[in-house]
Amino acid sequence: MTGNILLLLVIIWPMAGALAAWLIGRKTKTGRDLFADGVTAAELILLAVLFAGGIGGRGGFTETAFSWPGFGGLGLTLKLDGFRILYGLIAAFMWFMTTVFSREYFKSYRNRNRYYLFMLMTLGAVMGVFLSDDLYTTFLFFEIMSFTSYTWVAHEEKEAAMKAAGTYLAVAVLGGLVMLMGILLLYHLAGTLSFGKLLSACEALPAERRGTLYLAGGLMAFGFGAKAGMFPLHIWLPKAHPVAPAPASALLSGMLTKTGIFGILVVTANLFRHDPVWGTCMFLLGLATMFGGALLAVFSVDLKRTLACSSMSQIGFILVGVGMQGLLGEENALAVRGTILHMVNHSMIKLVLFMAAGVIYMNLHRLDLNEIRGFGRKKPLLAFCFLTGALSIGGIPLFGGYVSKTLLHESIVEYIHGTVLGPAAFWKASEWIFLLSGGMTVAYMTKLFVAVFVEKNAVRQKQFDEMTRYWNEESRAAVTVSALLLLPMGLFPGAVMDKLADLGQAFLHGESPAHPVRYFAVGNLKGSMISIAIGVVIYFGFIRTVLMERDETGRKVYVDRWPAWLDLEQLLYRPVLLRFLPWLFGGICRILDEYLLGPAVRGFMAVTGFFCRLLDQLTDSVILLARKTTHRQTGIHREKPIGDHLAYSLGHFLDGCIHIANGTFLRKHPIQKSYVRGLVEFEEETIRTNRIITGSLSFALLLVCVGLLFVLIYLLFV
């Protein structure tokens, strides 16, 4: 272990705190809540100390590093630079605020101990992702984060929550494995995964291996993009946010999507620095994500779903900035700074908006705009907080979102004015899609604000107005502090935003622009004004006419006009991944498994069995054939021996006697044997013996005669 051990502590501290909180939570719930507040507060202080210690130096921040060779195989390397401390601080701040807010929000929830355990674990993992200095470490913490954050989405355990959580996990696992494939390919190509060495290693690659590098980058972008909510992998985002508890939604939307962006930035800045092809791909994906998300948000009638779709859309804005970094090449200062600032803005804004939505949900347990309509009337502080976030994300001048969106817009304009790839009309159209998406942001945020804070509820307005204790001091402080922080970001862009951008740009190998941007110049205000005008037109021309209709009582209500079948997940992913592919490959495998070896063995056995049976019967059948043909046996004729008549008749007579005797005096012990067989055998034996005797006597007589003859001859001649 070498380097600054505090960097490791940033990761280990919340994880250890998670286990401690879980143990404490088994004894006392209040103690656990306060302890969790303390852990996140200490984390924030720790990062603030690191920030204060490193301020100054090259690029505004002195880098420190930490490495632990051998950890997990390839070693763990961490690094703290300007961008990382910036995001580390934002993450710690968001966790602190949401943890404070959680206490009231979760009052009536079950399984809170589980929530706190995984909430703090995820903090450690997110810190690990942001501090990582090689893709191996990034991947390690990225995967921990995916799994621990799963429990947030599933927390309520309702059917919709479980389904959304399933989608989230599936996307996370799939994304993680695809990313791993990309990392493996990259490691094979470049021989290193360290951020510091990747840039030179990738630039040194020969041209013919460039294609593989694009493949590796694409696979990694798939994995990181899945977490970021990039089209077409955004499917988990609109589903997971409405069902997750509000503090978790804020973190998912504000921070976890940014870990995905972090990965994409690493790939873009180190693998494809100033690469227009990569830039175009990212730009197109960004455009689709930005417009698609905005479109879904305009149609949505659910408060948190709208915010989730808005997150997707804002990620699209960030990806457009990422694309522009590649397209603009050396002159990408505006794109780099716009990307970083929009990330920061979006994290901070979504924290406020989701916590405000959480306040509404914890009072009403409803999210449908028609049901929560009018809840915000006569609640000025809540309205102020929500409005600050809404104006900022809408890109209204004097708010933070305006600064970053202006930078992104100006980078597109700058590109159009230079030499462009492909037809110029396409890039002009892209600029208009960008402005249109900005307009749609204004429109849907207006829709939310008007519905919740301006319009009256037909049924429960009186009841809503009486809810004055709708949040406690802790929650109020968390939401208000987060909202107040947004103000200086927009009011003093030169003092705040430019400093943040200076801090972060070294990570993306960016440089400060030649002259500082004058944010409130007429040229820069023009884009924003066009967007606002489009927003007004969409709100009045589309949302209030097409997306609202009068119900029976004549009041206008919000209706969901989005066709239910038009859902990429239900339409494509689930049928293909859960039905078709398992059916197809499962079937093939089942055939291989059951119907290949078994029948093959049976067939083999049948064939060999047949032949073996043939061989077995070979000799026997030759013999059989011979017996049937050449060696047919003559029939055996059993002749009755001559002279047995006496034995037969005597035997039958005796048998008759016995039969009579058995029927009369031998009834108790009847004689069972037949005399015929015995007598016949006796007679045959006698006859045979007699024959032998006869035969041998005559033979003896013959020999005697021969002997006598010889005696006679002897007597005659001697």
Added chain:
Amino acid sequence: MEQDYLLLLPVFFPITAGLFTAIFFRAKDRRKAMTVLVSVSLVLELLLTLLCLMRPDGFLSLWRLTDTLEVAFAVDSMSRIFSGLAAAVWLLVGIFAFSYMKEEDHQGLFFGFYLMVEGSLAAQCFAANLVTYYVSFELMTLTSLPLVLQERTKEAIMAGLKYLFYSVAGAFMALFGIFFLAGFGGIGTFAPGGILDGTKVVGHEGLLLASSFLMILGFGTKAGMFPLHGWLPTAHPEAPAPASAVLSGVITKMGVLAIIRTVYYVVGPDYLKGSWVQTVWMTLALITVFMGSMLAYCEKVMKKRLAYSTVSQVSYILFGLSLFNKTAFIGAIAHVIFHSLVKNTLFLGAGAIIHQTGKRLMTELRGIGKEMPVVIWCFTLVSITLVGIPPTSGFVSKWYLATGALASGTGVFSWLGPVVLLISALLTAGYLLPVTIHGFFPGADFDYSSLKKREPSPLMTVPMLLMTAGAVLLGLFPGVVLGAASRTALLLF
């Protein structure tokens, strides 16, 4: 060479103890004495094995069947890895089995054969040539059969017969190969890089390849390689959980060790590299990886699902071996250890669930995590390990396997391999994580009032906890395992 008689102890001590147990502890009422004897034997065996491992390489020529056939034992780096693993796992699973088998009949026979199998495992690990290996391999098949037959039901007997038929068919294929290798000088003492007599091989390369292939296929039967994997999903659901655990976790690895010995210590990678044998072997291994995961994903019976998972995972190892690449080889050896820990824990977890609740199907496990949190936590962590999520150990081995494949220069396989491994990992997540999800997230309408604490006794949970800790911690600090594997790999490449 100096004779090292100590090597006899880890082989023959458990066999003797096992025979004694099987013969003298048939009655149920002497359970306590039997438990003491078996547990002392298991601990002693672990110590004996460690004693043999700690010392420098030893050699023992036991007797000569003929002037060329020799039964001999030796210790080398490969046997250190496998025998240490087998003895440690055997002890932990044995402890679990005491509690699991408490109410069962024929315990004396079960534990007797359990010990005898351990002796045969040690014999395989320490075998110094193919003949000794083959004899011990057959001994393992025969002594492990009664473990499958334990339940004495018709299904168990049919499953046992299937296990026997597959094993015998595989072993004979291997024996057939050994006959031919003997002609090339293949039955001498194992040595890294191969021992064949090059002059005898000239002109008979085709025969050498064919016989090597038969041996890979034959020994691959025990490792559950397609097309002879069929015994695993049949035998596992019928055997008692501790038996399934060691069948899956350790006995399949003996097939792997046999293939390592054949390929890397007898034939030598140089003959096989780039030949049709390598291509077919890689293809079969990848088919098995994919098929096993896919069928596990489609399977409903928990233990059968785990059995298919073993089919898939052991072929990760075989794929790593088939690449003839140093990094992949290290990954394969690491995966032997990690998969063994994981699969044993998974089967013990399944066993604990069956023992405590009687539930055998994946669909019945709703809320199980609330009833037995320790077991399901172990199950979850090792599931994640098996999927290969960092920082657990499964990730480390898969990383090595995949980077090795990419660097192996085997054409299409160098990228197809990692792709199949990752698809299989995705399926692994699909078939293992539902247990955790339904176990810990039973749903908002779950009736918490009927919940009972069903945590099994510490005898069952402690072995699981130890193996889970091993699976996770070896991922964080894989230096020990990777060091041992690379020391071996250095000799071979």
